[in-house]
Amino acid sequence: MxxxxxxxxxxxxxxxxxxxxKLRDLRKLLSPTLSLDKINAILRYLxxxxxxxxxxxxxxxxxxxxxMKEVSNLSETANxxxxxxxxxxxx
Numbered sequence: 001m002x003x004x005x006x007x008x009x010x011x012x013x014x015x016x017x018x019x020x021x022k023l024r025d026l027r028k029l030l031s032p033t034l035s036l037d038k039i040n041a042i043l044r045y046l047x048x049x050x051x052x053x054x055x056x057x058x059x060x061x062x063x064x065x066x067x068m069k070e071v072s073n074l075s076e077t078a079n080x081x082x083x084x085x086x087x088x089x090x091x
Contacts, residue, residue: 002038002045009033010042011051011063020060 013029014021021029026039046052053062
């Protein structure tokens with residue numbers, strides 16, 4: 001199994017990589033702190049709990065912010081441009 005500290009380490013490490021890493025690069029980024037088995041287990045946990053999103057090409061494309069509300073909608077989480085707000089009004 002894995003600890004909360006290991007999950008936090010996993011998330012913080014991949015958040016600092018721009019663009020987010022491919023799955024095949026995780027071992028290089030997280031070793032030797034995390035074994036390959038722990039990396040895979042944490043990755044599956046984060047995917048199932050919808051804390052990260054991986055596309056079909058194996059790219060991590062989204063990581064949930066820790067401070068994001070569970071029932072947030074787009075207007076609460078997006079940063080709209082000034083032009084957008086002028087055109088469509090405040091949401």
